[in-house]
Amino acid sequence: MTSPQSPPPQRVELTLLPIGTRPGDAESGAAAGGCGAGCACGAEGHAGEFDPLECGLDPDLAELLAAAGLDPVQVEDVAHLAVEEDLDNGVDVTTVATVPEDAVATGDFTARQAGTVAGLHVAEAVLSVVCTDDLEVERHVADGDRVEAGQVLLSVTTRTRDLLTAERSALNLLCRLSGIATLTRAWADALEGTPTRVRDTRKTTPGLRALEKYAVRCGGGVNHRMSLSDAALVKDNHVLAAGGVAEAFRRVREEFPGVPVEVEVDRLDQLEEVLAAGADLVLLDNFSPGQVREAVALTAGRAALEASGGLTLDTARSYAETGVDYLAVGGLTHSAPILDIGLDLRQERRD
Incomplete structure (x- = not known):
């Protein structure tokens, strides 16, 4: 659990790879991660050695995942799979119908019960593949921290539609991984x-x-x-x-x-x-x-x-x-x- 002496949350902006695009696609833009030489994403024109940190996700987020012993490309694939399963080749009909296209919101990922958190950067990866506008996150705790009920773990500011569309996929992974970490911590x-x-x-x-x-x-x-x-x-x-x-x-x-x-x-x-x-x-x-x-x-x-x-x-x-x-x-x-x-x-x- 973080204490009153803990450093303030770290605010960062992530470059995005929107859902439905691949690194290097014209519509994804140069800021959306981009492909490195030898990228495994399937896009044409790649050559040289494969560097997973140059493919897909925001480079800083990819570095954090790699430092945790995770393959950023695999995390990106899981994120895409989760969201694509939820959309099923369609759109989030409830959100599109009820939320104005230009609305922007801040959401707090908040613990409802005490435990040990895991998968915060994985949740960020899910958000990054859905969001079509700027994505800004504040990291209040780190994976492995003990947290209490009511504690804010991660705050995200982005287009409201994107945030609500990504919500369940991000939470499914975050809740699952945090549950495993919590049970392991008890042992x-x-x-x-x-x-x-x-x-x-x-x-x-x-x-x-x-x-x-x-x-x-x-x-x-x-x-x-x-x-x-x-x-x-x-x-x-x-x-x-x-x-x-x-x-x-x-x-x-x-x-x-x-x-x-x-x-x-x-x-x-x-x-x-x-x-x-x-x-x-x-x-x-x-x-x-x-x-x-x-x-x-x-x-x-x-x-x-x-x-x-x-x-x-x-x-x-x-x-x-x-x-x-x-x-x-x-x-x-x-x-x-x-x-x-x-x-x-x-x-x-x-x-």
Whole structure:
């Protein structure tokens, strides 16, 4: 949560890439981000290396997204997809009918309940692809901040029609990501003072994995593998197919020698074989806290250990006190309730 001593909100103006245009289109204008050499947007005439920070979004916003570990082009694509789904090749009929075309408004994205915020720059990206006029934002808090009910997170001044058209798409992403960050923060708080960290799984919403795992980081958690290609996780079906734990591990090491290998066990008597094979990390599936404690003692630092299955916030501390390195919690992403955030129109005027 921000304090009375916090710096004043930062007011910035974003250059825009309106919905329905691509970087480099004549109607989008030179100020609308523009394409760099080798842009992946599909426009003709590009050559050279691809620089995601030169494609689409306002360059400063793209830099902020990249600094957070997000791909600006992917965020832009998600923003376009969300808005295009909402418009369904039409227009916002309610807003067009009720709001004068030249009206300008300021809206406040306001927390309706306490929690941890994530996805503010993603919401800005949604706004930037909808807005057809100047877009000015004031950033009152940052991703990862704890906020209270009634606290203003982000203020936006732009054409009223554009603001209302973008409202739900921006809020859907902001509320979803903030809900994940809030739930993750509850787990991180439960583990505070221990070396154990909570981390996510691949149980994410298709197309939103990078954003949802970013929200986990905002909540104080850590990420497991981002995809099937950056780490190996040998589970029971792999063991069955390979003919044994040691054989499954050997095949992965032989085929992909530089990839970290985690092996799942569901009994203590499997642990020594996995450790002897050289596993980097062992997943203890559905172990009780007492069994995890035994596994920590048997492992004696030869590999990292991760507990998974049946974990709850009520039992998190008892698992952490065993000395296990990680708690794997799929619910961080697949079952997090949203954080209730709304958009309040503060003023309306005509230029």
